[in-house]
Amino acid sequence: MSLVDRILGSIARSVCKDRGRWAVVFLSIALIASFSISRIQLTLDAEDFLPKKPPRDRHFQQQVLEQFGGKAPVVIVFRSNKKIEARNIAPLIEAVAGKLNAVEEVKKVTFRLEPKLKAFIDAELPRMLLLHLNPKDLNLFSKKISASTMKTLILPTEFGNPQPEGVLNRDPLGLFTLTGPYLFDLMTGFRIVLVDGYFAFRGEESFFILVEPKDPIRKAEDAKRITTKIDAVLNEVRADPSFESLFKEIDATPIGRPYIYASTFDTAMKDAKQSLFYSVASIFLLLVLFYRRLAAPLLVMLPVFFGLLIIAGLSALIFPSVNLFSLLFAAVLAGLGIDFSIHIGTHYWLHSHPSRPREEAVVGAVVRPGRGNLFSALTTAAAFSALAFSQYRGIIQTGLLTAIGILVMLLSAVTFFPFFISFSKKPIETPKAILRWTEAFIFLSERFPKRGVFVWGLLVVIATFGVFRLGYEDHPWSVAVRGNKEAEEVLNLDKRVGMSFVPILIVSRGETETEAIEKDRRVAKILAQIRKGAGIAFFQSVTSLLPEESQQRENIAFINANQSLFSAERFRKDFHGILKEGGRDSEYLLGPYTDQVAKTLGPPRQTPIRLEELKEWGLRPEIDRHLGTIGNDPLAVTYVYLTQFPWAKGVVKRFTSRFEAAGGGQLDGVFLAGEGIGSESHANLLKKEVIQAGSIALILVTLLLTVAFRKPSSIALTLLPLLCSVWITLGVTGFLGYELNFLTLSVTPILLGIGIDYGIHIMERYRKEGSVRVVLKETGSGLTATSLTTAFAFLSFCFSESPAVREFGIVASIGLGICLLASLHLLPCIFESRRSRKV
Incomplete structure (x- = not known):
């Protein structure tokens, strides 16, 4: 013994x-x-889904988020089936924003253009806007306001109007096309407009409030805390009699990552309880049938x-x-x-x-x-x-x-x-159905052992094509948010607006503030080049407020050399004359449009814009949002808003690859930060994790088999069916189109660990009995029962609300079934083939 x-x-x-x-x-x-x-404390922590980073890097990134923001906000959208008038909804927005500002977990509430920034845009920016234009655009601007070009753009010709009617009524000279990007990046964003100073979505005028958390939301309990208080604020305002009639027409919906977090926690908790219940219940019913x-x-x-x-x-x-x-x-x-x-x-x-x-x-x-x-x-x-x-x-x-x-x-x-x-x-008999099941494998292994081995070899070859089709989820959080209702609402909002509210931060670190700004300027130039291809909706940089000094001086020189061309009086006279000649003298073009263009023309600024000057004009909060220090290092931060949610497949990878290819990866002291970062290398890392986990599991299993059997042939025979089963399971996963993710990553070691059990029991009994018939009769029924109970445990995940959890259950149960078949068929076929050769 x-x-x-x-x-x-x-x-x-x-x-x-x-x-x-x-x-x-x-x-x-x-x-x-x-x-x-x-x-016990149950949690859902973002760090559990992200690759481990060096502690120093993680700490620094947290400091960046705490100081410069960039955290995923809650977006409260005010929608209605009717057009919302700003004057009617303004008191409601102000009331909600005021109460949210008093919430401890809230850092900032944004619902309109900051008054000082708006005053700067209205009073100061027009007379210095031409200094923001690059020299090429400034030269084009000068050509567009010349009398000859204005005639070409406005007056009808024998071929008809040179500009479509809508363009003629809005911006006949196309000047907003040149200056618009500077104003958009400075003021709001891609499809965001200002309606009486309040933020609204272009084309639908549904208003919104951005609520930025004080701290990054890392845990589900933090998400629940802030979402509960936001909901309480909305309910309090809804209960206000003065807004009762307004809320009958307007729906206020809060969405965002904290709500995704809270919902995912509830779903995961429900799935954990539900899967355990279904697992125990199904196993119990199976055993009732068995016994x-x-x-x-x-x-x-x-x-x-x-x-x-x-x-x-x-x-x-x-x-x-x-x-x-x-x-x-x-x-x-x-x-x-x-x-x-x-x-x-x-x-x-x-x-x-x-x-x-x-x-x-x-x-x-x-x-x-x-x-x-x-x-x-x-x-x-x-x-x-x-x-x-x-x-x-x-x-x-x-x-x-x-x-x-x-x-x-x-x-x-x-x-x-x-x-x-x-x-x-009291003895309990094995069910006849199980006995017939094992008798079938006894018959197949004794009558057709070589054909059985050939069939399994063919299955391995076919599975190889499926293995090469395996995909890997791009973002760690895909497991948690796929199929999540709140996540789908965020994705739909991003799609409708054409931008994501979760920014990526590009941090430029220098020895001095000037050096950090110059690095940030190079970053801004790269972003401008790759804007469309990288999926950038818009970006905000301190350079949007502070153009390069050499560029400003070049523009000043160009304007001074063409003073008559940039004269506001000359422009008014020529433009109005051409409008009347062409019969286009509308009230808008003669008034607001002319005044807006004239503001940019004179009197021209003669000195470059300085950083301290911007601060004196009341832009210090905006500048502090981009400039600061952590430790002794001056930093300049650019906020990049992508056209899609960063968790969507391939979005961040598309941006980072374009940014690095354009030279961003070679900029010393420049790195990416923010809650949107973390997926660019996830797929490759996940692939390595699958190989690593499988390899380590295989090594450990082999070592234990060496202790158990010692004989190399017994070890090899026990491992062979297992490896075939794992490979075929991966192939089936590829054919089903399932991607390997945070959960399915563990399928390989699970099958290696569980599947080897079947081989050990078969091999252990075969070494003692030496008869396939006896082994399958005695051990086959027990293996079948245990395999079914384990498979039922995994199938309990099929009742989950999360698609990723359901896929994990399906793949694992299929794999267990294949492992059982390999142990009851492939291994006995190998035994019989070896025995027939010896005979």
Whole structure:
């Protein structure tokens, strides 16, 4: 008898002889675990989905977000089926904004152009706008306001009007096309307009408020805190009698990342509870069908409940908080943990007899599958522990908790389960359906062993094409937000507006403020070049307020050299004359349009704009938003708003690749920051993680197989069906079009850990019996039952509201089915093929 058998036998005898003492031990453990569970903190932390960064880099990026903002805001959209008049909604917006400003978790509320910035744009910017234009655009501007060009653009010709009627009425000279980008970037954004000073969406005039959190939202509890207070503010204003009639026509909808976070937490919590319930319920019903009575399934499941209680208690002691996606694996542990009890129970009820001493029956039931149970638990735990080498904190926690949980389930099965089965001796027969199932594999492996091996080889070849079609999710948060209603609302808003409200920050660090600004200026030039191709809606930089001095001097010189051309009086006279000659003298063109252009023409500014001068005009808050210091390092920050939500597939990667290709990656002291960053290398990292986790799991499993079997041929034969199963599963995943993500990353080590159990049990029994028929009859039924229970545990994820969780359940259950087939068919076919060659 081996050492393992002696230890397990001693434990079983002790349980049978000293049931009173063991009852006290079990009760004490349950009480301690229950007390520990009361302290458990469930969370959903953004850091769990992001690759680990060097602590210094992470700290610096957090400082950037805290000082310069750039955090994902809440957008409160005011919509109506009718056109909203600004004068009617203004009191409502002011009331909501005022109450939000008093919320502790809110840093800034933006709903209109800042008064000082608006005064600057109205009074100061027009007379210095020409200094913002690059020399090429300034030269084009001068040509457009010349008398000859104005005649060409306005007067009809023999070929008809040179400009369409709408353009003639709005901007006949096309000057707004040249100056517009400077005004848009400075004032608002791509499809955002000002209506009586309030922010609205172009084309629909639905107004909105931006609410920026004081701190980056990293945890779901933080998201719940701020969203609860925002909802309370909106409900308080709705209850105000003065706004009652207005709210009948206007809908105020808050959306944004904090709401996505809060909703994802609720969904994950619901999925975790639901999956565990469905897992336990389906396994129980399956065991009822298997044993055809209620007592046996209850006995088999008792150690699972006891094990889950201990695991929950341990998780509260090991980790300060437990991620909800880790909690999902409680359903997996229910399916895995019951395997040990099924093997022990099967042997107990098969070999027990009323005339046989209870102690002997219990010891035999624990010892007979003991080595198989031990090494299957160790290999499965080793495979899950391979996830501890991941770059993702959430995956690390999931791997460690599951690995520890499997070992706890084994201990529960060899102690808590024998304690209860020692009271039962009535034999239970294996269902005939299971017997027919195993008889079919006995027939196939004995009659067609070589053909069976060929079929599996062909499946591996076909699966290879699917493996090469595997995709990887671009953004770590895709698992959490895919299928999320709040996330879809944000995406729809971004699509409608044509921009995302979550900025990417480009930080330029220099030894002096001037050096930081010059680096920021080079960044702005690169962004202007790649704007369309990189998916940039607009960007805001301090250089939007402060043009390069050499450019300003060149423009001043050009304007002075063409004073008559840039004369406001000359422009009024010529433009009005041409309008009257062409019959286009509308009130708008003769009045507001002329005045707006004339403001930019004179009197011309003769000195470059200075930074201190801008501060004196009341723009210090706007400048401080772009300039500052962290430690001793002066920083200049540019805010980049993309046309799509940064979490959308390929969006950030598109921007970063274009920025680096244009030279942004070579700028010393320039780096990207913000909550939108984190996905540009995620797909590649995820691919490495799959290979790494699979390789480490395979190495650990092989080492344990070496200890278990020692003989190289036995190790190779046990691994071969497993590797084929994993490869075919990955191929099926590729053919189904599922992308590997935060969750499906763990499928490979899961299959390596669970699938090897089947091979170990088959190999262990074959080494003792030497007969495929005996092995499949004795072990095949138990493997089929345990495989079904584990598969049902994974199938419980199919009821999840999250598409990513559903896909994980489908892939894992398919993989388990393939692993079972390989163990019951491929491995016996190999045994029979080898035996026939020897004969």
